[in-house]
Amino acid sequence: MIPVEEARARVLAALSPLGAETIALPEGFGRVLAAPIIARLTQPPADLSAMDGYALRAADAVLGARLKIIGAAPAGHPFGGTIGPGQAVRLFTGSVLPAGADTVLLQEDATLNADVLTVNEAVPPGKHIRRAGQDFAAGDVLIAPGRRLTTRDIGLAAAGNHAWLAVHRRPRVAILATGDEISLPGAPIAPGGIVSSNAHALAAFVTAAGGIPTILPIAADDLGAIAAGADAAQGADLLVTTGGASVGDHDLVAAGLQARGLALDFWKIAMRPGKPLMFGALGALPLLGLPGNPVSALVCAILFLRPAIELLSGLPGDPPALHHAILGAAMKPNDQREDYVRARLQNGVATPFPMQDSGMLRTLAQAQCLIRRPAFQEALEAGAAVEIVLLNEY
Amino acid sequence: MIPVEEARARVLAALSPLGAETIALPEGFGRVLAAPIIARLTQPPADLSAMDGYALRAADAVLGARLKIIGAAPAGHPFGGTIGPGQAVRLFTGSVLPAGADTVLLQEDATLNADVLTVNEAVPPGKHIRRAGQDFAAGDVLIAPGRRLTTRDIGLAAAGNHAWLAVHRRPRVAILATGDEISLPGAPIAPGGIVSSNAHALAAFVTAAGGIPTILPIAADDLGAIAAGADAAQGADLLVTTGGASVGDHDLVAAGLQARGLALDFWKIAMRPGKPLMFGALGALPLLGLPGNPVSALVCAILFLRPAIELLSGLPGDPPALHHAILGAAMKPNDQREDYVRARLQNGVATPFPMQDSGMLRTLAQAQCLIRRPAFQEALEAGAAVEIVLLNEY
Numbered sequence: 001m002i003p004v005e006e007a008r009a010r011v012l013a014a015l016s017p018l019g020a021e022t023i024a025l026p027e028g029f030g031r032v033l034a035a036p037i038i039a040r041l042t043q044p045p046a047d048l049s050a051m052d053g054y055a056l057r058a059a060d061a062v063l064g065a066r067l068k069i070i071g072a073a074p075a076g077h078p079f080g081g082t083i084g085p086g087q088a089v090r091l092f093t094g095s096v097l098p099a100g101a102d103t104v105l106l107q108e109d110a111t112l113n114a115d116v117l118t119v120n121e122a123v124p125p126g127k128h129i130r131r132a133g134q135d136f137a138a139g140d141v142l143i144a145p146g147r148r149l150t151t152r153d154i155g156l157a158a159a160g161n162h163a164w165l166a167v168h169r170r171p172r173v174a175i176l177a178t179g180d181e182i183s184l185p186g187a188p189i190a191p192g193g194i195v196s197s198n199a200h201a202l203a204a205f206v207t208a209a210g211g212i213p214t215i216l217p218i219a220a221d222d223l224g225a226i227a228a229g230a231d232a233a234q235g236a237d238l239l240v241t242t243g244g245a246s247v248g249d250h251d252l253v254a255a256g257l258q259a260r261g262l263a264l265d266f267w268k269i270a271m272r273p274g275k276p277l278m279f280g281a282l283g284a285l286p287l288l289g290l291p292g293n294p295v296s297a298l299v300c301a302i303l304f305l306r307p308a309i310e311l312l313s314g315l316p317g318d319p320p321a322l323h324h325a326i327l328g329a330a331m332k333p334n335d336q337r338e339d340y341v342r343a344r345l346q347n348g349v350a351t352p353f354p355m356q357d358s359g360m361l362r363t364l365a366q367a368q369c370l371i372r373r374p375a376f377q378e379a380l381e382a383g384a385a386v387e388i389v390l391l392n393e394y
Numbered sequence: 395m396i397p398v399e400e401a402r403a404r405v406l407a408a409l410s411p412l413g414a415e416t417i418a419l420p421e422g423f424g425r426v427l428a429a430p431i432i433a434r435l436t437q438p439p440a441d442l443s444a445m446d447g448y449a450l451r452a453a454d455a456v457l458g459a460r461l462k463i464i465g466a467a468p469a470g471h472p473f474g475g476t477i478g479p480g481q482a483v484r485l486f487t488g489s490v491l492p493a494g495a496d497t498v499l500l501q502e503d504a505t506l507n508a509d510v511l512t513v514n515e516a517v518p519p520g521k522h523i524r525r526a527g528q529d530f531a532a533g534d535v536l537i538a539p540g541r542r543l544t545t546r547d548i549g550l551a552a553a554g555n556h557a558w559l560a561v562h563r564r565p566r567v568a569i570l571a572t573g574d575e576i577s578l579p580g581a582p583i584a585p586g587g588i589v590s591s592n593a594h595a596l597a598a599f600v601t602a603a604g605g606i607p608t609i610l611p612i613a614a615d616d617l618g619a620i621a622a623g624a625d626a627a628q629g630a631d632l633l634v635t636t637g638g639a640s641v642g643d644h645d646l647v648a649a650g651l652q653a654r655g656l657a658l659d660f661w662k663i664a665m666r667p668g669k670p671l672m673f674g675a676l677g678a679l680p681l682l683g684l685p686g687n688p689v690s691a692l693v694c695a696i697l698f699l700r701p702a703i704e705l706l707s708g709l710p711g712d713p714p715a716l717h718h719a720i721l722g723a724a725m726k727p728n729d730q731r732e733d734y735v736r737a738r739l740q741n742g743v744a745t746p747f748p749m750q751d752s753g754m755l756r757t758l759a760q761a762q763c764l765i766r767r768p769a770f771q772e773a774l775e776a777g778a779a780v781e782i783v784l785l786n787e788y
Contacts, residue, residue, distance in 0.1 A: 025579060026609070029598035043755075046586055050751065074615065076575030078586040093686065094575050096586035135754045142756065151602055151695075151788050152759040155595025155688055159588070159755050163580035181470030181488050185419060186557035192440055192472040192490035194553070201549025204423035208545055215420070221468065292487065294549055301545075357444065360529045361437075361553050362536060365546040394545050 001270040003375070004303060004338050008319060010265055011279050011304055014286055017314040018169040018237060025158060028149050030210060031167035032314040037143040037153075040161040043135040046078075047097040051128045054110055054117055055079075055101035056088040058125035065119040069112070073098055088117050097129055104128035136160065146314055148210070168314035171211040174233035175202050178219045178226060178243040178253055179292060197361060198242040198290070198297045205301050205394065209309040211238075219256075226256025230282055237312055239285055240305060241278075243292030253289055257282060270375060272337045273358035274300040293358040299340050299370065302394055322372060322387040325350040327380055334377040340389070342367040350388050367391055395664040397769070398697060398732050402713060404659055405673050405698055408680055411708040412563040412631060419552060422543050424604060425561035426708040431537040431547075434555040437529040440472075441491040445522045448504055448511055449473075449495035450482040452519035459513040463506070467492055482511050491523055498522035530554070540708055542604070562708035565605040568627035569596050572637040572647055573686060574615045591755060592636040592684070592691045599695050599788065603703040605632075613650075620650025624676055631706055633679055634699065635672075637686030647683055651676060664769060666731040667752035668694040687752040693734050693764065696788055716766060716781040719744040721774055728771040734783070736761040744782050761785055 002010075020034035049055065060067055067088040073079035075094035083089055083100035091097070091104070102125045109121035136142060142160045143153050149165075157165060175198075182196035183189045196218060203213035214236065219229040226244070233239040244253030254262060260282050267278040267289070273296035278289030288305060290297040302320055311317030328351030331341070343350040345368035352371060353363045369388040380386070396404075414428035443449065454461055461482040467473035469488035477483055477494035485491070485498070496519045503515035530536060536554045537547050543559075551559060569592075576590035577583045590612060597607035608630065613623040620638070627633040638647030648656060654676050661672040661683070667690035672683030682699060684691040696714055705711030722745030725735075737744040739762035746765060747757045763782040774780070 025594050026597055029601055041583075041589070043588065044753065045583075045588060048586075048753075050753065075573060076584050076587050076615070094573070094588070130751060130753050134749070134751065136756050143759070149598075150759070150785075151595050151598040152692060152755070152785070154598040155591035155692065156755050156759040158579050158594045159591040159688065161579050161583075161589045163578070179469060179488070184557070185552050185555050189435075189439075189555075190470050192442075193470050194437065194439060194488070195435070195555045197549040197553040200419055200552045201545050203420055204543075204545040204548040207423055221470070294553065298546060298549065355528070357524060357528060359438065359442075359444065359524050361546070361550050362529050365537070365544070365550040391544075391546070 001268045001275065001336070002266055004269060004271050007266060007269045007277065007279070008304055008307060011288065011308055012311050012317045014265070014281065015308055015311045018171060018312050020166045021169050022164050023167055025154065025163050025165060028154055028157065028165045028167065029151060030148060031165070032148050032210070033143055033145045033165065034168045034314060035166040036141045036145055037157050037160055037162055037165070039136045039138050039140045039142050042133045042138045043159055044130050044132055046132050048130040049091045049093060049095045049097060049104050049128060050130050051104060051106055052092045053104050053106045053128065054088040055083060055091050055098050056103065056105055057083060057085060057101060058103040058123060060086060061103060061105055061119055061123040063119060063122050067117045067119065069115040069117055102126065148315065171237045171309050171312035172214065172235070173206045173211045173238045173240055173309065174214045174216055174236035175199050175206070176216045176219055176229040176233065176239065176241045178221065178229070178241060180221045182218055184218065197294045198292070201294065201298060202240060202242065202301060205298070205305065206309065208394065209306045210313050211309045221252055223252060223256045223259065226253055227259045230257055230260045233285060236285065238308060239282065239287045241287065241289045242297050244289070254278060257287065262287070270337045272339045275337065277304065294361045295342070295358040295364045298364060298394070302389065320389045323390060325369065325371070325386055325388045327371070327382055327384045327386045329382050331373070331380045333379045334373045334375060336375050338375050339373040341371040341373065343369050343371050343388070345369045345388065350386060395662045395669065395730070396660055398663060398665050401660060401663045401671065401673070402698055402701060405682065405702055406705050406711045408659070408675065409702055409705045412565060412706050414560045415563050416558050417561055419548065419557050419559060422548055422551065422559045422561065423545060424542060425559070426542050426604070427537055427539045427559065428562045428708060429560040430535045430539055431551050431554055431556055431559070433530045433532050433534045433536050436527045436532045437553055438524050438526055440526050442524045443485045443487060443489045443491060443498050443522060444524050445498060445500055446486045447498050447500045447522065448482040449477060449485050449492050450497060450499055451477060451479060451495060452497040452517060454480060455497060455499055455513055455517040457513060457516050461511045461513065463509040463511055496520065542709065565631045565703050565706035566608065566629070567600045567605045567632045567634055567703065568608045568610055568630035569593050569600070570610045570613055570623040570627065570633065570635045572613045572615065572620060572623070572635060576612055578612065591688045592686070595688065595692060596634060596636065596695060599692070599699065600703065602788065603700045604707050605703045615646055617646055617650040617653065620647055621653045624651055624654045627679060630679065632702060633676065633681045635681065635683045636691050638683070648672060651681065656681070664731045666733045669731065671698065688755040689736070689752040689758045692758060692788070696783065714783045717784060719763065719765070719780055719782045721765070721776055721778045721780045723776050725767070725774045727773045728767045728769060730769050732769050733767040735765040735767065737763050737765050737782070739763045739782065744780060
């Protein structure tokens, strides 16, 4: 059994960011940038008015002054002339400041009568002007590579005049659920059998993490079926199996994959739920073998699969963020396995569910957090400080 | 000018959750459930082994006992007989517990020699057994309507034997950017013109909030073009415009929409950035008019558009969550407008960007949070407690 942190480091060390592809700007939300976005123009391109009002010379903008309107400059239609003494030009938010003007009088601070403007409020130079380049200048790096693009980034890339983006390819993740006892929802169920939840939950997980899932047909507990599943995963960037990573006679995934040249890195980690976690490779195809119990599979996905998908996507592959909470009920001492305990979270108080069997998916769905307990942690009283992983993003 | 909270309440009061549609389970991640998911079976369906080992009678599970192996029960292949005194059956994680057995001996606590099992550790009754119905029973409500489905929920719905889900339809949001001065990225730019960022940023925003965006062609500052844009939005659940909600001569959206029967609810709110926010309806089509400045448009989207999309999606339409932070630099007293100030956030300290012009999109992209300042808030010293909206999910 190796510790969680070492296992994650070994998984990440075996992976590299995928190459780039060109996509259209509207497809960019949530993708990871592979090349810097450099401003192709200066924004604003010229000094612009920040308000609706009048362009004029500050020297003329004295209380009671009467100025002659010599034109208008709607946004997108700059005024071609130059403003002289005693003159003003009507403008609007986003209008280019005409030559000769050095300030903007708000429309609510003026009275217009035919083409004569009366100044009702003095204005110093430079008011209500957005200076050229105030937001950015051509050549500026607007967004650095390695960032997952937000809605705001999409706007900024557009403003910098980028219709196309270079992003890391989405990781293709093949999901192979194994077991004679499992059926797909709605399909006939064998005596004593159950409905498979892992494949679809993991497919949603892969999607949420930014990958593209492929759910392979369920493989029976049979060496040939498992080897055939591995063949079907060729072309993927990562193969994820569930079940069969334990030590029982009928845990056959490793054996089945050995027929396809499995190079096993490790297959047992010091955590609960999820001891039988397997990692290795089939040639160039990395393999992450998750436990078959649905809670173990999803908790291991949070700790290992998401960092793996993120690293393939061009991100650092950070472990899940740990937050602080207060324990809501006493807990016994922990053993040699790092423990992730399903809990409710209310007002900063994390209270474990009384039963933690790794087959109980409902408590995982209802939990707001996992309490992380280091190996050999002593008994805890209610009120103790604990670290938690928030589940709302999973 | 009406307060932010009142404006949001009026927007939400005008909207209703959209109807349901049936989708396949793998499409369910992130969708909002419209009907309860009720367990169609009991899970586990029978008493199952939680480990790899041997089923036996606890009365026989005494140190040194030698038992006869009378069969095996791989997961998915229950043992048909009954275990009698002095007998045991090989089983695995997920195997059905055979009749006659009342406990499970771990395989590592036993020695097998041909068909004779030696017990190396005494076991009390009921060990390592997952009881029938321990996770849920047929008829249980597994997931209540009105929840945005997580990866865990998808697994739980599968385990409950649901291949199809009833979810609220995704809101279709038509986006109409207006202005003579704006061009699409890569297209020719008029003198003094800028590249449009709002439409694509808002499309990403709509996607992130769970809606389906349609970007309409940019409408010129022309009554007919704006009315035609409104016509193109028919069939949408919400029309979002940007620009033209202010008071200048060239702010024509309201005028253009009046030709299509605009019923205006309000068009001015007491907030910064974003005073000219418009809300109304074109017949049955609700209309949210966002300001044209890109920062104002996105901040108003956070405060109004996301709650609107969420309400249409079957969620409550909550305002963005407020978190606590420490102010990193002094701030002047606030005026009558509720203020949302772009800031960096490091170790719980929120430091405003020195310039807050609502044309500066780059600072919005770089900000980690918005500091929310109530109207008429007094001056604040560095170190003061402030409320923030986190930007990482936008």
